[in-house]
């Protein structure tokens with residue numbers, strides 16, 4: 397079984413099929429930007445993209461990713477020289493506090509913008525309510541998502 401992990405083809409061994417994707421990413425692939433929070437699909441810290449959908453890697457078995465594209469925070473930027481608009485906005489607005497939840501927040505926001513390029517506050521709140529931040533960075537997250545939408549639309553400056 398194979399999958400595309402951050403634009404690279406990777407094989408999964410038979411014993412890895414039933415392992416949680418989060419465990420495989422962190423322990424087998426060394427992609428520790430994807431965080432372990434609750435382990436129960438509740439907090440959003442482990443959010444990655446499966447094809448273009450945001451999924452919770454802690455409750456997604458590896459075999460669900462077979463034949464699909466998996467993107468983690470390490471593979472979100474379009475190149476080594478450029479940031480994803482969400483990453484750019486996050487830096488501009490200094491969203492992160494302790495940072496623990498932030499890779500999941502960014503992956504959730506990027507998936508939201510892919511579906512809704514100009515999201516309303518209500519659309520942002522609906523999606524991002526599933527991403528917990530113990531530091532309470534929610535206001536900056538909402539502002540940064542609007543800023544990322546601007547950047548993506550080419551009206552950045």
Ligand code: FES
Nearest residue numbers: 433434435440454
């Ligand atoms: S660690 Fe996966 S949702 Fe919390």
Ligand code: FES
Nearest residue numbers: 494495529530531
């Ligand atoms: S920035 Fe600390 S938990 Fe979100």
